[in-house]
Amino acid sequence: MSISTELPSTHNHSNCINAALTMATQLCVERGVQLTSIRQQVLELIWTNHHAVKAYDLLERIKPLQSAAKPATIYRALDFLMAQGFIHRVESLNAFIGCCDLKTAHEQLLLICKQCKNVEERHADVVMQALVQELQNANFIAHSKAIEIQGICENCSQTLNTEIPA
């Protein structure tokens, strides 16, 4: 049985990368903060694909570019990128993904595929509305929300379903 580990062929990932880097560059100018080369390299490495990336994997990957890189190098860059909203932390994986929507502040619903490892970020406005109501009912003042679903994505389940037993 073959296993899909890719996004649909309709997906042009260079668009994702370009959009993320362009927006990040622009937002940093607007905000008067510095997208230094280390920070940009980490952001690019995170955008290699739609997988969540671990900090120490980033460290290995950035070493050819930044031979002096240490854990703090990566964690500082990640802190910056999170503070700017360019990436999200995936709590249930201790890993990080690029944010797909830099234009609007938003809460994230993350769909984490156990098979292909892709993480999809969805707005899920209806869910968020219900959640806001529930938090009001509980008189709970939310500072941050993490909604993470693990399972099998559409692409992977289709690939499995169309698989013909030999």
Add this chain to the structure above:
Amino acid sequence: MSISTELPSTHNHSNCINAALTMATQLCVERGVQLTSIRQQVLELIWTNHHAVKAYDLLERIKPLQSAAKPATIYRALDFLMAQGFIHRVESLNAFIGCCDLKTAHEQLLLICKQCKNVEERHADVVMQALVQELQNANFIAHSKAIEIQGICENCSQTLNTEIPA
């Protein structure tokens, strides 16, 4: 300014402890699994209060009872208790809490108070319904769901609000 770190006085926590241990004992018998003394001790330690507990804190706390305890001792007990649904892992804290409803399988919405550290588990049926619909829209097959909200709980915000500036 005083800071509340307690639950409302209406809360009788010994009820929580008794219910959790009684149900766990009963369910282990029904399921033919063993609630060994280590596992029961870990469960009791988790139920000390409604805070999320870290694995290495549990390790320190169990050592007077189990002098040979090592990390594996704790993590094995935690694995068992999670598999039985007696506790939940709080992904955003790398910590663990006792489950408040052992009778029915359920997804958890966790409200994590940054101030008093209490974690409240709510069923939030409306949110879960909306989430199920969203997952259907996405054709995503969910295996597990983690919804974790960090902020300030009702009790803490009331305590702050009623505080009179000197």
Add this chain to the structure above:
DNA sequence: AATTGATATGTTATATTGTAACAAATTAAC
């Protein structure tokens, strides 16, 4: 009661993830 298989625990070592603290370098503002 001894044998056996399954489950649970003991033990050592190590892997993984994340921070603290301070020095040096770079950048921005004046």
Add this chain to the structure above:
DNA sequence: GTTAATTTGTTACAATATAACATATCAATT
């Protein structure tokens, strides 16, 4: 250019988690 703020380098370590294998306990079967 000098100063102040920010960023990076560097060392050391803290915190979280698992692998691997030995030993012990338990439960059922001879």
